[in-house]
Amino acid sequence: MSARARRGRIRHRVRRPELPIRAWQRDWPFGIHRRTGDVVPLEDYLDPAIPTLELLDLAPSEWASLTLERLRRQRTYDVYHAGVGRLSRDRALAEVERYTPLGKKLVELERRHLLRILERQRLPPGRAQPAPRRPARLPRLVSLGPAVEVLSIDSASDEGLAKARDYRQANLFPVLQQSGYELVVRDDDSALRKYVKDDAIAPGLRFITGVGHGLYDTFYGENLDVIFSTGAYKPAEVQGKIVHLFSCRTARDLGRDMVQNGCTAYFGYDETFALFEYHVAALDQLGHEYQASMLRDNLSCLRSPASGPQWGAIDARLGG
Numbered sequence: 001m002s003a004r005a006r007r008g009r010i011r012h013r014v015r016r017p018e019l020p021i022r023a024w025q026r027d028w029p030f031g032i033h034r035r036t037g038d039v040v041p042l043e044d045y046l047d048p049a050i051p052t053l054e055l056l057d058l059a060p061s062e063w064a065s066l067t068l069e070r071l072r073r074q075r076t077y078d079v080y081h082a083g084v085g086r087l088s089r090d091r092a093l094a095e096v097e098r099y100t101p102l103g104k105k106l107v108e109l110e111r112r113h114l115l116r117i118l119e120r121q122r123l124p125p126g127r128a129q130p131a132p133r134r135p136a137r138l139p140r141l142v143s144l145g146p147a148v149e150v151l152s153i154d155s156a157s158d159e160g161l162a163k164a165r166d167y168r169q170a171n172l173f174p175v176l177q178q179s180g181y182e183l184v185v186r187d188d189d190s191a192l193r194k195y196v197k198d199d200a201i202a203p204g205l206r207f208i209t210g211v212g213h214g215l216y217d218t219f220y221g222e223n224l225d226v227i228f229s230t231g232a233y234k235p236a237e238v239q240g241k242i243v244h245l246f247s248c249r250t251a252r253d254l255g256r257d258m259v260q261n262g263c264t265a266y267f268g269y270d271e272t273f274a275l276f277e278y279h280v281a282a283l284d285q286l287g288h289e290y291q292a293s294m295l296r297d298n299l300s301c302l303r304s305p306a307s308g309p310q311w312g313a314i315d316a317r318l319g320g
Contacts, residue, residue: 025042025117026041026042026043026046027041027042027043028041028042028070028073029041029066029069029070029073030042030044030045030066030114030117031044031045031052031053031055031066032052032053032058032062032065032066033050033051033052033053034051034052034053035051037062039065039066039069040052042117055111055114055115055118056115060099060107063107063110063111064096064097064099064103064107066110066114067096067106067107067110067111068093068096068097070110071089071092071093071096071106072093074089076089077089077092079092079274086159086160092106105272108271108272109272109273109274112271112297112300112301113297116297116300148180148181148182148204148206148207148318149181149182149183149184149202149204149205149206149207150176150181150182150183150184150205150206150207150208150209151184151186151196151199151200151202151205151207151208151209152168152172152173152183152184152185152186152187152209152210153186153187153191153196153208153209153210153211153212153221153227154168154169154185154186154187154188154191154210154211154212155187155188155191155210155211155212155213155220155221155222155223156187156188156191156222157222157223157224161211161212161213164211164246165187165211168209168211168246169187172209173185181207182204184199184202184205186199186221188222189222190222191210191212191221191222191225191227192221192222192225192227193221193225193226193227196221196227197233197234197237200233200236200237200238200241201234201236201237205241206240206241206242206318207241207242207243207244207318208238208241208242208243208244209243209244209245209246210227210244210245210246210247211245211246211247212227212245212246212247213247213248214245214247214248214249214250214254214268214269215249215250216249216250216252216253216254216270217229217230217250217253217254217257218230218250218254219245219247219250219254220247228254228258229254230253230254230257231257235261235262238258238261238262238263239261239262239263240262240264241263241264242263242264242265242266242267242312242316242318243255243258243263243265243266243267243268244266244267244268245266245267245268246268246269247268247269248269248271248272248273249269249270249271249272250268250269250270251266251267251268251269251270251301251302251303251311252270252271252303254268255268255270255303255311256310256311259310259311259312263312264312264313264316265304265305265311265312265313265314265316266303266304266305266311266312267302267303267304267311268302268303269298269301269302269303270301270303271301272301273298273301274295274298
């Protein structure tokens with residue numbers, strides 16, 4: 001067989017199953033003993049001979065106890081949290097112990113993380129599903145051209161947001177500008193509704209991207225100024241546009257509302273997510289396995305047209 005024929009040979013590809021649970025996770029606190037109420041590791045939780053409560057049946061106080069034990073096991077804990085900035089392990093422990101609003105959010109993050117671990121554990125071992133057949137011609141997602149405008153809304157009212165803003169300016173903005181897009185930036189004190197409402201209806205605008213705090217139905221700009229909120233913006237601000245908001249929770253209600261009002265595609269998160277100093281590969285190399293695992297689980301909150309039509313059309317494109 002010639003080299004040319006080998007290069008043209010078609011091989012059937014399969015989708016890899018999710019990574020199995022790693023060895024270190026099996027020794028970490030994971031559940032509650034049914035009789036004693038003690039926290040037990042994942043290894044015991046999976047042992048049918050040991051009576052444990054189902055995770056979905058745990059009371060809030062039991063989730064808090066479990067979260068505290070997992071926090072105490074941290075060698076390092078350096079998380080950026082919305083409205084707080086850098087969060088140390090001691091501060092996190094204190095917030096969970098007092099069950100403050102921030103403590104409740106930390107418990108919820110841990111709850112989702114453990115449910116994802118359990119979901120991976122229950123995947124049939126070694127089962128791989130065929131990948132979807134690739135179409136003969138993929139839809140063109142991006143059309144470059146100087147007439148296309150991009151509006152960036154970048155709040156920086158706390159340490160975590162400022163780092164996200166700086167990262168976007170250093171890594172995203174140059175790519176957009178080099179690709180020929182006209183970039184309109186509203187950051188810091190200009191990341192306010194009074195400016196954005198006019199920018200959003202500019203004739204050439206096709207893409208809105210932003211970083212800020214969020215609720216299920218609201219995206220905030222600088223100092224919690226409401227930029228977009230369900231029922232409180234004009235449909236023309238999102239009609240025919242792709243919207244990407246790097247914020248907690250907005251995808252659940254606001255993202256769907258935008259699509260119903262004519263947004264062609266929405267990208268964002270439908271729950272609170274963790275934000276760390278480094279990316280997954282760096283965390284793995286540094287031995288921060290827990291943080292890397294939490295960061296991977298952020299993907300479970302990400303919503304886009306690939307998640308369903310309620311977040312827009314999968315073949316949405318910029319420009320004409």
